[in-house]
Amino acid sequence: MTWPGSAKMGGMAVGSTTQIRVRFAETDAQGIVHNSVYLVWFELARVEYLERHAGGYPTLREQGIESFVTESRVRYVAPAHFDERLTIRTSCRDVRGARFRFVYEIDRDGTRIAEGETAHACVDALTHRPTRVPAWLVEAIERAEATE
Amino acid sequence: MTWPGSAKMGGMAVGSTTQIRVRFAETDAQGIVHNSVYLVWFELARVEYLERHAGGYPTLREQGIESFVTESRVRYVAPAHFDERLTIRTSCRDVRGARFRFVYEIDRDGTRIAEGETAHACVDALTHRPTRVPAWLVEAIERAEATE
Amino acid sequence: MTWPGSAKMGGMAVGSTTQIRVRFAETDAQGIVHNSVYLVWFELARVEYLERHAGGYPTLREQGIESFVTESRVRYVAPAHFDERLTIRTSCRDVRGARFRFVYEIDRDGTRIAEGETAHACVDALTHRPTRVPAWLVEAIERAEATE
Amino acid sequence: MTWPGSAKMGGMAVGSTTQIRVRFAETDAQGIVHNSVYLVWFELARVEYLERHAGGYPTLREQGIESFVTESRVRYVAPAHFDERLTIRTSCRDVRGARFRFVYEIDRDGTRIAEGETAHACVDALTHRPTRVPAWLVEAIERAEATE
Numbered sequence: 001m002t003w004p005g006s007a008k009m010g011g012m013a014v015g016s017t018t019q020i021r022v023r024f025a026e027t028d029a030q031g032i033v034h035n036s037v038y039l040v041w042f043e044l045a046r047v048e049y050l051e052r053h054a055g056g057y058p059t060l061r062e063q064g065i066e067s068f069v070t071e072s073r074v075r076y077v078a079p080a081h082f083d084e085r086l087t088i089r090t091s092c093r094d095v096r097g098a099r100f101r102f103v104y105e106i107d108r109d110g111t112r113i114a115e116g117e118t119a120h121a122c123v124d125a126l127t128h129r130p131t132r133v134p135a136w137l138v139e140a141i142e143r144a145e146a147t148e
Numbered sequence: 149m150t151w152p153g154s155a156k157m158g159g160m161a162v163g164s165t166t167q168i169r170v171r172f173a174e175t176d177a178q179g180i181v182h183n184s185v186y187l188v189w190f191e192l193a194r195v196e197y198l199e200r201h202a203g204g205y206p207t208l209r210e211q212g213i214e215s216f217v218t219e220s221r222v223r224y225v226a227p228a229h230f231d232e233r234l235t236i237r238t239s240c241r242d243v244r245g246a247r248f249r250f251v252y253e254i255d256r257d258g259t260r261i262a263e264g265e266t267a268h269a270c271v272d273a274l275t276h277r278p279t280r281v282p283a284w285l286v287e288a289i290e291r292a293e294a295t296e
Numbered sequence: 297m298t299w300p301g302s303a304k305m306g307g308m309a310v311g312s313t314t315q316i317r318v319r320f321a322e323t324d325a326q327g328i329v330h331n332s333v334y335l336v337w338f339e340l341a342r343v344e345y346l347e348r349h350a351g352g353y354p355t356l357r358e359q360g361i362e363s364f365v366t367e368s369r370v371r372y373v374a375p376a377h378f379d380e381r382l383t384i385r386t387s388c389r390d391v392r393g394a395r396f397r398f399v400y401e402i403d404r405d406g407t408r409i410a411e412g413e414t415a416h417a418c419v420d421a422l423t424h425r426p427t428r429v430p431a432w433l434v435e436a437i438e439r440a441e442a443t444e
Numbered sequence: 445m446t447w448p449g450s451a452k453m454g455g456m457a458v459g460s461t462t463q464i465r466v467r468f469a470e471t472d473a474q475g476i477v478h479n480s481v482y483l484v485w486f487e488l489a490r491v492e493y494l495e496r497h498a499g500g501y502p503t504l505r506e507q508g509i510e511s512f513v514t515e516s517r518v519r520y521v522a523p524a525h526f527d528e529r530l531t532i533r534t535s536c537r538d539v540r541g542a543r544f545r546f547v548y549e550i551d552r553d554g555t556r557i558a559e560g561e562t563a564h565a566c567v568d569a570l571t572h573r574p575t576r577v578p579a580w581l582v583e584a585i586e587r588a589e590a591t592e
Contacts, residue, residue, distance in 0.1 A: 024343065025182050025336045029175035029230055035487075035513040035562075036173060039480035040321045047320065047379070057379065069479040073517045082177055083343070083353065118479075172491065173484045183339075183365040183414075187332035188469045195468065195527070205527065217331040221369045231491070231501065266331075321480060323473035325526055330469050378473055 015144040016049035018088040020106075022080055032079035038114055039072055042104050045090040046118070049102070053144035054137055063134060064125045070099075071119040077112045084108055092141045098122045098130040100141070163292040164197035166236040168254075170228055180227035186262055187220055190252050193238040194266070197250070201292035202285055211282065212273045218247075219267040225260045232256055240289045246270045246278035248289070311440040312345035314384040316402075318376055328375035334410055335368055338400050341386040342414070345398070349440035350433055359430060360421045366395075367415040373408045380404055388437045394418045394426040396437070459588040460493035462532040464550075466524055476523035482558055483516055486548050489534040490562070493546070497588035498581055507578065508569045514543075515563040521556045528552055536585045542566045542574040544585070 020041055028034040050056055060067070080086060086108050093101045098121050106114040124131045168189055176182040198204055208215070228234060235255050242249045246269050254262040272279045316337055324330040346352055356363070376382060383403050390397045394417050402410040420427045464485055472478040494500055504511065524530060531551050538545045542565050550558040568575045 023336065024176060024339055025184060027177035028172060029177070029179045030510065030512075031177045034173050035516055036480045036483035039483065040319065043320055043479075066474065068474075068523070069520055071517070071519050072479055073515070075515050076513055079512070171484065172487055178362065178364075183368055184332045184335035187335065188467065191331075191468055214326065216326075216375070217372055219369070219371050220331055221367070223367050224365055227364070320472060321478050324468060325471035325473070325475045327473045332469060 015092055015141075016045065016052050016090045018045040018048045018090065020044070020086040020088060022082050022084045022086065024082050027082050030079075032081060035074070035076060038074045038076070038106070038116060039118075041086075041088060041106065042072070042074075042090075042102070042116055042118055045088040045104055046102055049090045049092060049144070054140040060137070061125065065122050065131060065134065066125045066128075067120045067122050069118055070121050072116065073118075074114055074116040076114050078108075078114075080106075080108065080113050086113060092145060095133050095138050095141055098132055100133055163240055163289075164193065164200050164238045166193040166196045166238065168192070168234040168236060170230050170232045170234065172230050175230050178227075180229060183222065183224060186222045186224070186254070186264060187266075189234075189236060189254065190220070190222075190238075190250070190264060190266055193236040193252055194250055197238045197240065197292070202288040208285070209273065213270050213279065213282065214273045214276075215268045215270050217266055218269050220264065221266075222262055222264040224262050226256075226262075228254075228256065228261050234261060240293060243281050243286050243289055246280055248281055311388055311437075312341065312348050312386045314341040314344045314386065316340070316382040316384060318378050318380045318382065320378050323378050326375075328377060331370065331372060334370045334372070334402070334412060335414075337382075337384060337402065338368070338370075338386075338398070338412055338414055341384040341400055342398055345386045345388065345440070350436040356433070357421065361418050361427060361430065362421045362424075363416045363418050365414055366417050368412065369414075370410055370412040372410050374404075374410075376402075376404065376409050382409060388441060391429050391434050391437055394428055396429055459536055459585075460489065460496050460534045462489040462492045462534065464488065464530040464532060466526050466528045466530065468526050471526050474523075476525060479518065479520060482518045482520070482550070482560060483562075485530075485532060485550065486516070486518075486534075486546070486560055486562055489532040489548055490546055493534045493536065493588070498584040504581070505569065509566050509575060509578065510569045510572075511564045511566050513562055514565050516560065517562075518558055518560040520558050522552075522558075524550075524552065524557050530557060536589060539577050539582050539585055542576055544577055 022033055026033050026037045047057060050060070054060075086106050089105045089107070091103050093103060099119065101117060101119050103117045104115065105112065122131050122133050123129060170181055174181050174185045195205060198208070233256070237253045237255075239251050240248060241251060247267065249265060249267045251265045252263065253260065270279050270281050271277060318329055322329050322333045343353060346356070381404070385401045385403070387399050388396060389399055395415065397413060397415050399413045400411065401408070418427050418429050419425060466477055470477050470481045491501060494504070529552070533549045533551075535547050536544060537547055543563065545561060545563050547561045548559065549556065566575050566577050567573060
C-alpha cells in the first residue's frame with residue numbers, strides 16, 4: 001500500500017489544531033489505542049475545523065447539505081496509550097465539485113503517532129444526490145488554508 | 149447499590165437466547181471487555197428477542213412506534229476476554245402502559261459473567277410522547293414468556 | 297427497577313466536574329447518544345476525579361492496585377445530541393474495605409440529562425484478589441468530598 | 445486519494461468469508477453505519493481468517509508473536525444500515541519479512557458496500573521489535589490463498 005499523502009502532509013498549512021486525551025475505553029487488550037479509534041478522532045478534528053472556519057456542521061445542515069465519508073486512510077506510526085495527550089493538525093484540500101478531502105497528523109509531544117486522510121462528498125440532504133460544495137464553504141476553506 | 153433484580157432473574161423463563169463472540173475491539177487495556185460493551189450486547193439480545201417473538205424492530209417502526217431506553221443496570225460478575233463465546237438469556241417483563249423491561253443473564257460455559265436489566269418506554273415516532281405498548285406486542289410478549 | 301440513588305444524589309457534594317462535548321460517533325440512528333456511551337463518559341469523569349484528588353490512575357497502578365467495575369446503573373432522563381456540551385458532576389461514596397462507589401449527574405445548561413452510579417472493587421494487580429482501598433486514597437477521597 | 449487496491453481486489457481469491465449483522469450501536473445520527481466501524485469489521489474478518497487457516501490468534505501469541513496494524517484504508521461505496529446482513533470476503537497478501545497485508549470486500553446481497561485493506565507487522569511479544577512472519581504461517585497463508 002503506497003502512501004502518497006505523507007510527502008504533501010509534511011509541508012501542510014494547518015487549518016486547525018485539536019487536542020485529544022486518550023480515553024480508557026479507546027484502548028484494547030494490546031494495551032494501546034484500537035486502530036478504529038483514529039477515525040473517530042479524525043472526525044473530531046473535522047468538526048472543529050468546520051466550526052472554526054465555516055460556522056460549523058449545523059450551518060451546513062441548515063442549508064440542506066449533508067456530507068458523507070467516501071474514503072479513509074490511516075498510517076499508524078507509533079502506538080498511543082491511555083491518558084496521553086495528543087495533538088491533531090488538520091487541513092482541508094482538493095475542493096472540486098461535490099468533493100473535498102481532509103488530511104491529518106497526530107503527534108504526542110513532537111513524536112508522530114499517526115497520519116491520515118479522509119475523502120468526502122456533499123449531497124443534497126433530501127435527495128442524497130451529489131451537490132457542489134457551496135461557494136461560501138469553498139471560500140471559507142481557501143481563507144482558512146491561506147492564512148495559517 | 150442494591151440489586152433487586154437478581155433474585156427474580158434466577159428463576160427467569162427465557163424468552164430468547166443470543167450467542168456472542170467477544171470482539172478484540174471490545175477489550176480494553178485491562179485485557180478484559182470494557183464495561184460499556186455489555187449494554188451493546190443487551191441491545192443485540194433485545195433485537196433478537198423482538199425478531200423472534202414480535203416480528204422485529206422494523207414492525208414496530210412501521211406502526212409509528214419508537215422505544216427509548218430509560219434505565220440500564222449491569223452487574224459484572226466475572227471478566228470476559230477476547231474471542232470467548234458467551235450466551236445471553238433474555239426475558240421481557242413488567243409490560244405496563246407505555247413501559248416494559250428486559251432482564252439479561254450472560255454466561256460462559258455455565259459460568260455467570262454478568263446480569264442486567266434495561267427499562268424502556270414506547271413513544272409515538274412523530275410526537276415523541278409516551279404511547280401504550282400496542283396490544284399485539286403485549287400478547288406476543290406474553291406468549292413468548294409463557295411457552296418457554 | 298427502583299432507583300434509590302437519586303435522592304442522595306440530589307444533595308451531593310461534588311468532588312469533580314467534567315466537561316463533555318458529544319461526538320458524532322457517539323450518536324445512533326435514533327439521532328441521539330447511544331445508551332452505552334454514558335458508561336464511557338462516567339469513566340472519563342472518574343479519571344478526572346482521581347487525577348484531581350488522588351494523583352491519578354497511574355499512581356494507583358504504581359502501587360500494584362487495579363480496580364474493576366462491579367456494577368453500573370444509568371437513568372436516562374432526556375436525550376443528548378451531537379455537539380452538545382454536557383457537564384458531569386461526580387462524587388465518590390461508601391468506601392468500605394476493598395469497595396467504593398461513584399455517583400454521577402449529567403446536565404446540559406441546567407437540564408438533567410442522566411444520572412448514574414458505578415460500584416468498584418480494588419484488587420491486587422498481580423493476584424487479582426480483593427485488596428483494601430489504600431489509606432492514602434481513603435483520605436484523599438474524604439478530603440475531596442468534605443471540602444466541596 | 446488513489447485507490448490502487450481495487451483492481452487487484454476484483455480478481456481476489458477469497459481465503460475466508462465472514463457474515464456480519466449490523467448492530468444498532470454501530471449506526472450514527474445520519475442513519476447509517478459510522479465510518480470507523482468498518483475497521484472493527486475488518487478485524488472480525490482477519491480473526492476468522494486466522495482461525496480457519498492458521499490455528500487462530502492464540503496460536504500466534506503462544507509463539508511469542510504479536511502483530512500490529514500499520515496502515516488501514518476503507519473505500520465506502522454504499523451506506524450500510526441497522527440490521528442488514530453483510531458478507532466480508534477476506535484475502536491475505538504480500539507476506540514479506542515481518543509484513544503482510546489483508547484486503548477486504550463487503551457486500552450486501554451482491555451490492556458492494558465497501559472495500560479496504562490493512563497492513564500489518566509481526567513483532568516479538570517481549571521486545572516489540574519486528575520479527576519475520578513465521579514459516580508455518582507463511583505456508584498456511586499460501587495454502588489458504590491457493591486453494592480457494
